[in-house]
Amino acid sequence: MRATAKIGDITQYQLPIGDNLVDMNALISSQISFKFNEVINCVHCDRITKKSFNQGYCYPCLTKLAQCDTCIIKPELCHYDQGTCREPAWGEAHCLTDHFVYLSNTGTIKVGITRHVTDGISSRWLDQGATQALPILRVKNRLISGQVETLLKEHIADKTNWRTMLKSVPDQVDLLALKHELLEKISEGSKKIQQQHGLQAITEVESSPLSITYPVEQYPVKIKSINLDKELAFNGVLQGIKGQYLMLDGDRVINLRKYAGYQMTLTTDA
Incomplete structure (x- = not known):
């Protein structure tokens, strides 16, 4: 759909x-x-x-396409810089671009990543059935988005419980307060990533939480x-x-x- x-x-x-x-x-x-x-x-x-x-993919495409590689599910495993990307041109277009790290409410609060936030909305949030969403960080490529997400996963889930998502409209959560709490918790890890990739590798996004109705x-x-x-x-x-x-x-x-x-x-x- x-x-x-x-x-x-x-x-x-x-x-x-x-x-x-x-x-x-x-x-x-x-x-x-x-x-x-x-x-x-x-x-x-x-x-x-x-x-x-x-x-939706056949087996040959599953084994040869970059978009079907393990690093799509686990971006912290992106291996483009090792010269082993299945499709370097695809990787340059889809992985070596800015990504957003976000919080969303899908019945439970989770962290995720997305490449596009258009007019304040990402299709990822709609696909996951999120009723609230808030982009919190902008990072310069997919690998870094996975590294930041890994830091956040120590404090918050990164999966949607689809059964919980389908059963009701969840209570509203103060995502801004949660954002500040989480960014404080990962501050040391974020600094290490910036030391490796540059200060502009991670920047905070100033935005308001979005509510979504289905x-x-x-x-x-x-x-x-x-x-x-x-x-x-x-x-x-x-x-x-x-x-x-x-x-x-x-x-x-x-x-x-x-x-x-x-x-x-x-x-x-x-």
């Missing part, structure tokens, strides 16, 4: 089906039906693959996850969308990002 948001507005979702982009917000409260057509295309090379890896009419109580590889079709009333999840009646949810590249048919009574 593609999610977009403007400050003060409800997050808008579109789902690519064939050559069309379906307005998913318009389908809230409608009966929808999905059918997996048992064909999977790699999201990078478009070849047909029997199994999808890393949310199109949800009813949250699930006892979550039941739909597995499209076992359950080739499903239907029900769409009760909400948050992060990359559709919420249907009967406390059922499905993470559509997991099934990127799957050819599906969508029908609705809307």
